[in-house]
Amino acid sequence: MKERIENRNVIEIRPLVPPREIKSKLPLTEGAAALVVHTRQAIRDILYGRDMHRLLVIVGPCSIHDPVAAYEYADRLRAVADATSEHLLIVMRTYFEKPRTTVGWKGLINDPHLDGTCDIAAGFSLAREILLTINHRGIPCATELLDPVTPQYLADLLSWAAIGARTTESQTHREMASGLSMPVGFKNATDGSLQAAVNGMIASRQPHSFVGINVDGITSVIKTIGNPDRHIVLRGGGGKTNYSPEHVARAAQAVSGEGITRPIMIDCSHENSGKDHTRQADVARAALKQYCDGQRAVMGLMLESNLKSGKQTWRKDAPLQYGVSITDACLGWTETEALLNELAGSVAAGTVEAGVR
Numbered sequence: 001m002k003e004r005i006e007n008r009n010v011i012e013i014r015p016l017v018p019p020r021e022i023k024s025k026l027p028l029t030e031g032a033a034a035l036v037v038h039t040r041q042a043i044r045d046i047l048y049g050r051d052m053h054r055l056l057v058i059v060g061p062c063s064i065h066d067p068v069a070a071y072e073y074a075d076r077l078r079a080v081a082d083a084t085s086e087h088l089l090i091v092m093r094t095y096f097e098k099p100r101t102t103v104g105w106k107g108l109i110n111d112p113h114l115d116g117t118c119d120i121a122a123g124f125s126l127a128r129e130i131l132l133t134i135n136h137r138g139i140p141c142a143t144e145l146l147d148p149v150t151p152q153y154l155a156d157l158l159s160w161a162a163i164g165a166r167t168t169e170s171q172t173h174r175e176m177a178s179g180l181s182m183p184v185g186f187k188n189a190t191d192g193s194l195q196a197a198v199n200g201m202i203a204s205r206q207p208h209s210f211v212g213i214n215v216d217g218i219t220s221v222i223k224t225i226g227n228p229d230r231h232i233v234l235r236g237g238g239g240k241t242n243y244s245p246e247h248v249a250r251a252a253q254a255v256s257g258e259g260i261t262r263p264i265m266i267d268c269s270h271e272n273s274g275k276d277h278t279r280q281a282d283v284a285r286a287a288l289k290q291y292c293d294g295q296r297a298v299m300g301l302m303l304e305s306n307l308k309s310g311k312q313t314w315r316k317d318a319p320l321q322y323g324v325s326i327t328d329a330c331l332g333w334t335e336t337e338a339l340l341n342e343l344a345g346s347v348a349a350g351t352v353e354a355g356v357r
Helices: 019-025 030-047 067-083 120-136 150-157 171-179 195-203 245-254 277-292 333-354
Strands: 055-060 088-093 141-144 160-163 184-187 209-213 219-223 230-234 264-267 298-304
Touching (some): 019 120, 019 150, 030 055, 030 120, 030 150, 030 160, 030 298, 055 067, 055 160, 067 333, 088 298, 088 333, 120 141, 120 150, 160 171, 171 195, 171 209, 184 195, 245 264, 245 277, 264 277, 277 298
Parallel strands (some): 055 298, 160 184, 230 264, 264 298
Antiparallel strands (some): 209 219
């Protein structure tokens, strides 16, 4: 038998349900569309300095694996978001794709049944259903976009997106970001490099042509005009933090030519917290102090939070605790609610003191 020239290590190629079919079964509603449009514009107002008295807060589970828990979290977050809306613009983390350093559960889209079957078609449908439900409950959604085909299935339900630390140097992801319709945050690289995020932010503003899929799932040439609504996300790296006043000032200076008044979000998790979820609140307070002291380049914060604190280990077919993360450890709800209210109060005091209107 001759050696196989192609697909030597492939055991199956299965056609994927096209985006149009999933969208026809789970269509964008007027209410969800209105919330997405409103929130995207509110984020742009923060980015361009038209809104100087609010912070964007991206908060929620490290990853979503249980729709029921996600809906309970969204309902709780809605009450806090409404109460603090004068000072915080709260958007829920709805992360369905998880890049792995080596191996592990790769997220709800890849393995929605948590059993290793990797029913990706079901994953896209479930992710879209979750986004629709959360938007209907009045909470806008944010995610990291990992696979470049994902936006065709979900982007109309997203108010904000991230390009993660492992993909911020990827040309494919910069091209994808150039065509996205929502504001996009570029994280610094895992080694702490800021330049990778700066380059991503610059590149995604430019027009690009690249290979992707259309709504019918057909391989297509995608041409973009570039995305003007971008910013940096500082998350630490290389065993070091990068949320100090010096780091923020340096990052703001590095993108000063990009026309963004408030270009810096601080991720309070990952290496900025020393990978200790209980220290996220301290990072948030330190970042907020900079804002209140007049550093208006700070536009927002990111927090990993769930119904219950900590994390648990996912194993195929093993029972899981309700409301506990199966990826990064998270703040529990009680701590999250108290912190968000504290942040709103500090923003209120800081803007009054600074004379911001």
